Every structure is written in C-alpha cells, then in structure tokens.
Amino acid sequence: MATGRNHRPATRSRGIPEATVARLPLYLRALTALSERSVPTVSSEELASAAGVNSAKLRKDFSYLGSYGTRGVGYDVEYLVYQISRELGLTQDWPVVIVGIGNLGAALANYGGFASRGFRVAALIDADPALSGRQVAGIEVRHVDELESIIDTNGVSIGVITTPGGAAQQVCDRLVAAGITSILNFAPTVLSVPDGVDVRKVDLSIELQILAFHEQRKAAEALAQDVPEPLAAEAAPSGPGRDQGPDGDIPAVMPA
Numbered sequence: 001m002a003t004g005r006n007h008r009p010a011t012r013s014r015g016i017p018e019a020t021v022a023r024l025p026l027y028l029r030a031l032t033a034l035s036e037r038s039v040p041t042v043s044s045e046e047l048a049s050a051a052g053v054n055s056a057k058l059r060k061d062f063s064y065l066g067s068y069g070t071r072g073v074g075y076d077v078e079y080l081v082y083q084i085s086r087e088l089g090l091t092q093d094w095p096v097v098i099v100g101i102g103n104l105g106a107a108l109a110n111y112g113g114f115a116s117r118g119f120r121v122a123a124l125i126d127a128d129p130a131l132s133g134r135q136v137a138g139i140e141v142r143h144v145d146e147l148e149s150i151i152d153t154n155g156v157s158i159g160v161i162t163t164p165g166g167a168a169q170q171v172c173d174r175l176v177a178a179g180i181t182s183i184l185n186f187a188p189t190v191l192s193v194p195d196g197v198d199v200r201k202v203d204l205s206i207e208l209q210i211l212a213f214h215e216q217r218k219a220a221e222a223l224a225q226d227v228p229e230p231l232a233a234e235a236a237p238s239g240p241g242r243d244q245g246p247d248g249d250i251p252a253v254m255p256a
C-alpha cells in the first residue's frame, strides 16, 4: 500500500503560494463571467468583489503572475483569463478517469462543466460487471480490471474517486501505481499517497457543517441583541468578523 503525505508544502516550486493558487479558480470564474458579457477591462475592486476576495489580496495574487493592471483602466479581462488559465494548466486538455459509476460518478460524468474547463472524461470505470458496457453520459463504462491499460493508453494523470469509502484506498493505490499523480477524492476516506501525488478532497457534509456553525453563531448574535448589555457580552461570540477566517482576511466559507 502507498504511504506518505497527502498534502503539498505552502509554496509551490514556481514561487506562487498555495493560498494564491486556491484563489485563482475564483478569479477565473469571475473573469469568465465578465468575458461572456464582453466586458473589456475590470478594476481590482470590481473583480475582488465578484470573486469574493479582498482587493489588496487580489493585487498581491496577481503580482505573482506578473500582472499589475493599468492605473485608471484596470485589468484586461481576456488577457487575465489567458494568464490564469495558463497558470492553472488549463490551456491544455486534461484526460480524467472517474472510478465508481454509481449515483455520484454518473452525476459527475453528466456534468457539462468539465469539458468547457479543459477536462475530458477519458473513461468511466466500475467494479460491477453488470455496469460494464453500459453508456453513461455517452461514455461506455469499463470494468476496473482494465484500469491500468486505460490510464496508460489515454495518458491520464488525473483520477476522480467516487467509490464507497471502503474501496477508496485500494482504488487510489491502483491509480497511483498506474501513473496517476492527481486525485480528486469524493469518498469519505483520508487517502494515503506517496510524495509527488496531489489529493484534493470534496466533502459536501463538511461544507454543511461549517454552514451549521455559522447558523448557530448568527442565532447567538441575534439572541445577544435581545438581552441586556452585561449578558450580551457573554452571549456574543468573540474573534474575527463573521465573514472572516481566523487570519482575518480569508473568508471562512469560500464563495460558491
């Protein structure tokens, strides 16, 4: 079984901090919306607001890309879309395999947003022989026995795991052994991978738990407004503002 870390250092080799990399897709989404409306330029304040990020942080992030905008004009939308896409590696086509074609895997296969963002679903893979040969989103489901040859033939480097939690590590190990170096994991399992393999985890229940925390805090604030001053100090939460994380500048809940 593969062992090792499942995260990368805070700064990537080209000197762009990991936190900046995490915000680039937010800028790209906001810029793509502007581009679709044929907006030629955008100020840092407008773009920061559209991306849900503080404008000083945005300017700092763009300085890592060598993009400083023009005073009084702002940033060229099309050029910034190109720059960020290039930085994120989206100017090339990325074949992706999805392993586990149940409810979630089939839903992801049917999601049209992958292709428009440079990700091509190269294969759908499942262990259930009854699914082999069936078409999902116009793609044939292949048996997991073929996993290694599919990855090799299609030059796949990104794998998506949507199997039950109990199968996820074994699937991960096979993907890595077959040459996959990036994994998007939807299964409720902490994956162990060797150095050089990136894992991103998506867990909607964790996002809901964070929202529940904020709901609870809002309810406490509302309660505090209804009680006399000395008691209110005890009831109100302390620390950074409601929309801010512990460091005071990163939103605790990333914009959807």
Ligand SMILES: NC(=O)c1ccc[n+]([C@@H]2O[C@H](COP(=O)([O-])OP(=O)(O)OC[C@H]3O[C@@H](n4cnc5c(N)ncnc54)[C@H](O)[C@@H]3O)[C@@H](O)[C@H]2O)c1
Pocket (backbone or CB within 6 Å): 099, 100, 101, 102, 103, 104, 105, 125, 126, 127, 128, 144, 162, 163, 164, 165, 167, 170, 171, 185, 186, 187, 188, 202, 203, 204, 205
């Ligand atoms: N991250 C999230 O927000 C989120 C949301 C929903 C579901 N999930 C998780 O996603 C996973 C899939 O959920 P689902 O509802 O689609 O389940 P499902 O039971 O409908 O589908 C799972 C599929 O995986 C296949 N499978 C099982 N073992 C396999 C293996 N070793 N190799 C290849 N395929 C294998 C099964 O045959 C089945 O088709 C679960 O782990 C679930 O907890 C995560």
